[in-house]
Amino acid sequence: MPYRRLLLPNGGGPFVEFGPVRRPGTPSHYHFPLGPQAPSGPTGPLNQAKGPKLCHGLYWARPINPDDWRPIVPKAPINGIDLYYESHGDDSAPAIVFAHGRGGNHMSWWQQVAAFSGEYRCITFDHRGWGASIAEHGSPLRENFVADLTALLDYLKIDKTFLVAQSMGGFCCLGFALAHPERTLGLVLGDTTGGVATEGTLAALQNTNPPPDGPARSLAASFIEENPALTFLYQQINGLNPPRGEDGVISGFRLKDGPNVESFAGWQIPTLLIVGKEDVIFPPEVIAEVQKVIPGSRMEVIPGSAHSAHFEKAEIFNGYLAELFGSVLNGSAAGAAAD
Incomplete structure (x- = not known):
């Protein structure tokens, strides 16, 4: 499973998408800021996800378009x-x-x-x-x-x-x-x-x-x-x-x-x-x-x-x-x- 989607407003900012971080060749812990000032380009081994990213513990996140979102609890x-x-x-x-x-x-x-x-x-x-x-x-x-x-x-x-x-x-x-x-x-x-x-x-x-x-x-x-x-x-x-x-x-x-x-x-x-x-x-x-x-x-x-x-x-x-x-x-x- 590449990721699961959650509808979480980021302090009035974009909705975010979460998924597991542990992949071959990647450490288990990253932390990237997520918000208006966050970098928008590829960052480290998580550059599969375009746009600002946050990764903490075992999960990574990126902003998504709410129109593309399918609820995890339908x-x-x-x-x-x-x-x-x-x-x-x-x-x-x-x-x-x-x-x-x-x-x-x-x-x-x-x-x-x-x-x-x-x-x-x-x-x-x-x-x-x-x-x-x-x-x-x-x-x-x-x-x-x-x-x-x-x-x-x-x-x-x-x-x-x-x-x-x-x-x-x-x-x-x-x-x-x-x-x-x-x-x-x-x-x-x-x-x-x-x-x-x-x-x-x-x-x-x-x-x-x-x-x-x-x-x-x-x-x-x-x-x-x-x-x-x-x-x-x-x-x-x-x-x-x-x-x-x-x-x-x-x-x-x-x-x-x-x-x-x-x-x-x-x-x-x-x-x-x-x-x-x-x-x-x-x-x-x-x-x-x-x-x-x-x-x-x-x-x-x-x-x-x-x-x-x-x-x-x-x-x-x-x-x-x-x-x-x-x-x-x-x-x-x-x-x-x-x-």
Whole structure:
């Protein structure tokens, strides 16, 4: 990342742009004045940035034109809240929306954004009540997910998109795909039923008994043992979420009014279900019941991962995504989904 932009008025002077200083061959500390009397020519190893500069600690700064500025904390004013989102990659590229789970937020998808933003426009966001998408305490959350995603895509002027969900995000992505199949290029349900409520899925859920909290609820035991730093990061990401009280998410997966067999009549959206082999919340046998309901869907089980395959086994997870995206864009998935 060459730099990140912040809108900071410099004492009534120009707006400034900040970025990391540590680069090959450069010291870690410079200090240049920034203001009306600052030098405007190239100065030292930071001459990549034209105009007056300030560098202090690990960051450099230069004046920028506010008209060219994209906020580092973008929010979409939709449905009565300011929904936090990020857009990475070329705005004209095919879009992918990543919808996080109950224990995550937009940051959960860092390994997917890094992998796909070179060829796709990657949209991450915080569901209302999570991360920086602040919602009134006690207000409905899950019930607004589909409307929020629809409004966000309208706000960003994205007509069609791929959808990738993890756990709770399945409510959002599957719900959107059912409501707007014409806007859905493909659907990936990661470690989630999406709320599908058939006799088979609900019966299979009765046999699950995950731990109430802690990393063992979402991560494989082998991952926790071998990756203490990533396990800590996983918990820290969750720690960025505000307190919500009862959010209705866990109970929502067991409601009988979710999508059923009739909901998928005429379904033609290329659909991939991915589940960690050690998932104790939605074990593979639960996801297999979901696959029976979605016409043309495919299911992949990832060994060595649990309820967060996108995080635990990102390379394998991303490989399955790339395969689906490529087949859709090359025109080879539509027929398979319709079979």
